[in-house]
Amino acid sequence: MLEINHKTYIKVPLEKVYQTISTSRGWNAWFTDDASINIDSNGTGQIRLVWGNNEHRTIEDGGPIIEAIPNERFAFKWSPGEVTSTVTFKFEPYKEGTLVILNDKGYTHSVESLRACMGCAVGWGEALTLLKIYLEHGIVYKKDLLFF
Structure with missing residues (x-):
């Protein structure tokens, strides 16, 4: 299996970074257009991420939240x-x-999966940069994102 790994340092408290990643309001502030995140008392739940792009397409993805351990x-x-x-x-x-460490794993060696992995590797790098500039400087730059 292939995996994606990124790290970034964000000069804000850990609690603020976690709050931004673990809530719909947080995702919608810096990256998505209409995220919904529901976490139950067991630290599991559902996530739905929705983006629009400059080609007037809507991209939607998500699935089960398998672990939400505060901070x-x-x-x-x-x-x-x-x-x-x-x-x-x-x-x-x-x-x-806060040091944010991102891992995305489960990709196979098929052509379609390799394309998705390469696109997501670039995308997650961009996403962490957007998260950093949002949290450190309050800058939101999601209107012209390019999607793979």
Whole structure:
């Protein structure tokens, strides 16, 4: 199985980063147009991510939330290609802020899955950059995102 790994340092408190990643309001502020996140008392639930792009297409994905541990980890399944992958955000205190570690695994070696993996590798890198500039500077730049 192939996987995607990214890390970024965000100079804001860990709690604020987790709150942004684990809520609909948080995702919609910096990345999605209409996310819905429902977490139950067991730390599981459902996530639905919806984007519009400049070609007037709507892209929707999501699946079960498999782990939501406040200020530590947020993980969900989604299907950006022919396979379902697992996206995990880990949060660690670092210097004056938070180290965000992203892993997206479950891709196969098929042509379609490789395309999805490559597109998501670029996309997650861009997403973490957008999250960083949103949380550190309050800048939102999601209107002209390019989708794979």
